[in-house]
Amino acid sequence: MDLNYTPEQEAFRAEVRQFLEDNLPDDIRERVQKRLRPDKAMTERWQKILFEKGWGASTWPTEFGGTGWDPIQQIIFEEECALAGAPRQLDFGLRMVGPVIMTFGNDEQKRRFLPGILSGEDWWCQGYSEPGAGSDLASLRTSAKREGDHYIVNGQKTWTTLGQHADWIFCLVRTSNEGKPQQGISFLLIDMNTPGIDVKPIIMLDGEHEINEVYFDNVKVPAENLIGEENQGWTYAKFLLGHERTGLANVGQWKALMKRLKEVARQEQDGQRPLIENTRFRDRLAQLDAELRALELTVLRVLTDKRGPGPQASILKIRGTEIGQQLFEMLMEAGGQDSVAHIPEALELDYNGPRAGSIDATPSAGDYFNMRKLSIFGGSNEIQRNIIAQLVLGL
Amino acid sequence: MNFDLTEEQQMLNDSLRRFVANEYGFEKRQEIIRSGAGTDKTTWNTFAEMGLLGFTFPEDYDGLGGNAIDTMVVMENFGRGLVVEPYLATVVLAGGLIRDAGNDAQKADILPGIASGERLLALAHYEPGGRYNLSHVQTTARKDGDHFQISGQKTTVLHGGQANQLIVSARTSGGINDESGLSLFLVDIGTKGIQVDDFATHDGHRTAEISFSNVTVSADSLIGTIDKAFPVIERTVDLGIAALCAEAVGAMDAMNAATLEYVKTRKQFGVPIGKFQVLQHRMADMFIQTEQARTMAILAASEADSDDRASRREAISMAKTLVGQAARYVGQEGVQLHGGMGVTDEMFAAHLFKRLTLINLLFGDANHHLAQVSDGLLAKTA
Numbered sequence: 001m002d003l004n005y006t007p008e009q010e011a012f013r014a015e016v017r018q019f020l021e022d023n024l025p026d027d028i029r030e031r032v033q034k035r036l037r038p039d040k041a042m043t044e045r046w047q048k049i050l051f052e053k054g055w056g057a058s059t060w061p062t063e064f065g066g067t068g069w070d071p072i073q074q075i076i077f078e079e080e081c082a083l084a085g086a087p088r089q090l091d092f093g094l095r096m097v098g099p100v101i102m103t104f105g106n107d108e109q110k111r112r113f114l115p116g117i118l119s120g121e122d123w124w125c126q127g128y129s130e131p132g133a134g135s136d137l138a139s140l141r142t143s144a145k146r147e148g149d150h151y152i153v154n155g156q157k158t159w160t161t162l163g164q165h166a167d168w169i170f171c172l173v174r175t176s177n178e179g180k181p182q183q184g185i186s187f188l189l190i191d192m193n194t195p196g197i198d199v200k201p202i203i204m205l206d207g208e209h210e211i212n213e214v215y216f217d218n219v220k221v222p223a224e225n226l227i228g229e230e231n232q233g234w235t236y237a238k239f240l241l242g243h244e245r246t247g248l249a250n251v252g253q254w255k256a257l258m259k260r261l262k263e264v265a266r267q268e269q270d271g272q273r274p275l276i277e278n279t280r281f282r283d284r285l286a287q288l289d290a291e292l293r294a295l296e297l298t299v300l301r302v303l304t305d306k307r308g309p310g311p312q313a314s315i316l317k318i319r320g321t322e323i324g325q326q327l328f329e330m331l332m333e334a335g336g337q338d339s340v341a342h343i344p345e346a347l348e349l350d351y352n353g354p355r356a357g358s359i360d361a362t363p364s365a366g367d368y369f370n371m372r373k374l375s376i377f378g379g380s381n382e383i384q385r386n387i388i389a390q391l392v393l394g395l
Numbered sequence: 396m397n398f399d400l401t402e403e404q405q406m407l408n409d410s411l412r413r414f415v416a417n418e419y420g421f422e423k424r425q426e427i428i429r430s431g432a433g434t435d436k437t438t439w440n441t442f443a444e445m446g447l448l449g450f451t452f453p454e455d456y457d458g459l460g461g462n463a464i465d466t467m468v469v470m471e472n473f474g475r476g477l478v479v480e481p482y483l484a485t486v487v488l489a490g491g492l493i494r495d496a497g498n499d500a501q502k503a504d505i506l507p508g509i510a511s512g513e514r515l516l517a518l519a520h521y522e523p524g525g526r527y528n529l530s531h532v533q534t535t536a537r538k539d540g541d542h543f544q545i546s547g548q549k550t551t552v553l554h555g556g557q558a559n560q561l562i563v564s565a566r567t568s569g570g571i572n573d574e575s576g577l578s579l580f581l582v583d584i585g586t587k588g589i590q591v592d593d594f595a596t597h598d599g600h601r602t603a604e605i606s607f608s609n610v611t612v613s614a615d616s617l618i619g620t621i622d623k624a625f626p627v628i629e630r631t632v633d634l635g636i637a638a639l640c641a642e643a644v645g646a647m648d649a650m651n652a653a654t655l656e657y658v659k660t661r662k663q664f665g666v667p668i669g670k671f672q673v674l675q676h677r678m679a680d681m682f683i684q685t686e687q688a689r690t691m692a693i694l695a696a697s698e699a700d701s702d703d704r705a706s707r708r709e710a711i712s713m714a715k716t717l718v719g720q721a722a723r724y725v726g727q728e729g730v731q732l733h734g735g736m737g738v739t740d741e742m743f744a745a746h747l748f749k750r751l752t753l754i755n756l757l758f759g760d761a762n763h764h765l766a767q768v769s770d771g772l773l774a775k776t777a
Contacts, residue, residue: 001400001404001464001696001697002396002397003396003693003697004396005396072396276773277773282772283765283766285769285772286768286769286771287716287765289713289768290691290717290765290768291717293691293694294691297691297694298686298687300398301398301690301693304396315683315686315687318683319683319687385675385676386672388682388683389675390675392679392682393675393679395655395658395659395669395670395675395678
């Protein structure tokens with residue numbers, strides 16, 4: 001047992017840090033560190049820079065163009081990226097559909113889809129939830145009927161994050177009504193430009209357009225876009241959720257945010273003293289700092305476990321999202337009454353107008369509202385507790 | 396970066412797990428507690444034979460050269476079986492202190508005796524009114540020719556009533572709360588002027604209140620450098636905290652196992668109560684808390700031997716904070732999920748709860764250590 005990084009791992013960290021210093025564009029860094037509105041072009045530009053370095057997919061094996069890094073290297077990379085102010089890479093391709101295609105797709109599908117994910121040319125979104133199928137995902141009703149060498153898809157998906165930018169959507173569709181609900185589900189890749197697809201924005205409580213409803217009206221999808229076998233989609237979906245969950249701990253980003261929160265607590269004034277000298281605030285900061293340390297080491301412990309993460313990944317999702325939400329809450333509280341002003345135009349890089357309080361106060365309440373999603377998506381934290389109760393505790 | 400036990404540690408873990416399961420059952424434990432002796436000679440001899448009592452001592456002094464990770468493995472298993480032997484007092488605290496701060500003669504005199512099981516020691520440091528503050532020492536040691544005269548009152552001396560010798564902290568200079576001016580002395584329990592009041596603790600261990608009235612000790616009973624004992628005391632207490640964290644994790648594991656077993660067998664409304672989602676989620680939270688505590692116990696053990704004070708202190712206080720909170724949570728929930736049975740003396744869960752509760756109180760509760768982390772934050776940003 002040794003909680004120190006090896007000299008090789010430290011050297012790797014230095015290499016990543018140097019690369020970021022040399023290659024992360026200033027405007028992107030500024031946008032991320034000021035917590036401004038995310039931007040499609042920015043995400044694509046950064047993915048391209050990483051791709052050209054050969055670091056497009058830190059979690060993929062080399063045979064598919066990934067880095068082939070071990071879990072510790074992946075964590076170091078993610079952490080350094082977050083601390084440097086790099087934008088989070090898109091999970092939908094890299095952590096979700098990518099691994100599914102690698103594991104269950106055929107050679108043609110791997111050849112066709114993986115390079116676009118790696119380079120960032122193809123923007124993917126996720127078609128899982130439906131208005132009537134949230135936590136009870138297997139009750140989904142969007143149907144795909146086989147007609148010759150095509151499927152005809154009808155139905156509605158919802159909560160489709162960044163679907164407004166997407167070139168492709170990976171969908172869970174119903175191909176059979178026989179047997180248990182889980183048995184009739186298939187995993188289908190659909191080109192967002194296909195006629196019959198309609199994307200409608202859902203405006204979130206912070207006033208931002210991040211999620212969408214996606215309607216399918218007799219959408220014709222080539223049968224070759226089916227992953228694996230028909231009616232086996234539930235297996236692939238669960239595999240994907242396992243991958244998604246380990247990413248949701250999000251330790252690197254939370255560490256960067258904790259660092260910022262400590263800086264903000266020194267800058268914000270509480271009467272004649274800096275906020276950090278307010279014991280009640282600082283004690284809560286200390287509690288959160290300890291919990292983040294525990295999360296960080298628990299992630300390392302789970303990911304280096306030779307038995308693999310398994311259902312224990314649910315712990316990481318629960319703790320990671322709870323800690324993230326508290327970080328945003330404390331950032332909002334650090335701003336005090338300055339956090340009440342809603343200035344959407346100030347979330348753009350070129351904004352030079354008036355604002356209330358410090359630059360950190362501007363996005364803080366909006367972020368707090370937005371981040372309530374963390375404990376709801378990716379399988380709500382209550383569903384994660386069901387998973388622990390059933391799969392870990394055997395209840 | 397790896398979280399694997401070495402092969403030797405794995406073997407140690409396996410043999411301790413067997414010992415606790417097969418030879419230290421609930422009945423046996425209750426019998427030892429009822430005897431009032433505070434320690435069971437047979438069990439202690441078994442520990443000596445297993446090499447546990449000198450595990451972390453240098454090989455030159457009949458030890459095995461182990462570290463705080465080895466102690467973690469031992470204590471986690473002791474927590475699982477609620478072992479009440481004076482391992483923390485004698486081996487971790489007193490043994491650790493002599494190992495780290497004693498001179499060659501003291502090490503040669505004491506460590507082999509601890510390792511063989513012949514000698515029991517205790518650390519007499521905390522004082523009334525000092526709460527958890529380690530520098531609060533009013534007991535004085537006055538130099539008198541080539542002797543010292545010790546006078547004062549010590550509290551919460553774990554297994555002090557069972558010890559043959561005490562390690563006593565006393566002020567040789569400075570004011571009541573000064574970090575400088577503290578010194579440590581080795582004192583035989585039978586020395587004239589020592590009054591020991593031995594008590595049972597709620598969780599089956601023993602504690603003592605000990606007063607010293609002009610107790611005369613020779614100059615060579617001084618451990619370490621005069622006036623410079625504070626860092627030694629702090630370091631020793633950190634070793635103790637790391638050990639307690641590991642013990643708490645073992646007890647939480649046992650609480651989760653006992654509770655799980657109970658909710659799977661206890662039926663109400665025609666079904667095992669574990670079928671109720673409201674209980675399932677609480678069990679899931681107990682499990683999450685325990686895993687987080689396990690991580691922090693590992694962190695504490697990894698840092699306990701460190702000479703980097705700031706880093707060690709932060710890790711130890713973070714660990715004791717989260718482990719203390721988890722111990723409270725898992726303890727209370729474990730009792731609650733056992734229903735009425737949880738508040739009876741016959742249930743193991745009740746005894747786990749008591750130990751978990753007292754572990755939070757010992758060497759600083761969660762609030763105390765959170766304040767330490769918090770003040771560290773201020774120091775870092777200054």
